[in-house]
Amino acid sequence: MTTSINDEDKALINAAKAAISAHHKGESHKLITAMQTVEGNIHYGINIQLDHIRRASACAESGAISSVVLAKETPNLSVTVYRDSGGTNDIVIANPCGLCREMLANFYPDLDVIIDDGGNLRKSNSNEFLPFKYRED
Numbered sequence: 001m002t003t004s005i006n007d008e009d010k011a012l013i014n015a016a017k018a019a020i021s022a023h024h025k026g027e028s029h030k031l032i033t034a035m036q037t038v039e040g041n042i043h044y045g046i047n048i049q050l051d052h053i054r055r056a057s058a059c060a061e062s063g064a065i066s067s068v069v070l071a072k073e074t075p076n077l078s079v080t081v082y083r084d085s086g087g088t089n090d091i092v093i094a095n096p097c098g099l100c101r102e103m104l105a106n107f108y109p110d111l112d113v114i115i116d117d118g119g120n121l122r123k124s125n126s127n128e129f130l131p132f133k134y135r136e137d
């Protein structure tokens with residue numbers, strides 16, 4: 001079920017925008033995930049990309065998940081933002097890629113994720129955006 005965003009969601013979006021503004025570096029670091037926890041903290045992850053070896057990259061979500069795991073906390077809300085480095089420097093919501101949807105749904109099945117639904121910002125549950133996820137049982 002998708003739901004509209006509230007002031008708390010907007011605050012996390014703004015935190016993510018501030019973080020990517022501070023740490024953006026061309027194509028190497030252009031996305032940041034901000035993951036809020038029930039403990040009241042925000043954990044960040046930034047993408048890592050080598051332009052000349054594109055397979056050697058990591059999404060921002062994996063960094064945020066790693067930070068949350070190390071802190072032994074529980075996330076309840078996540079957003080990823082993307083800063084365009086092509087001239088406009090606009091910062092927009094980036095929906096998780098397929099691999100990250102798999103990670104989010106498996107690590108945190110009830111996590112709310114702020115997504116861009118055709119220009120409208122909404123929250124989606126990680127299980128909703130990855131139906132029929134891979135299982136071994």
Ligand SMILES: [Zn+2]
Nearest residue numbers: 059097099100
């Ligand atoms: Zn990803």
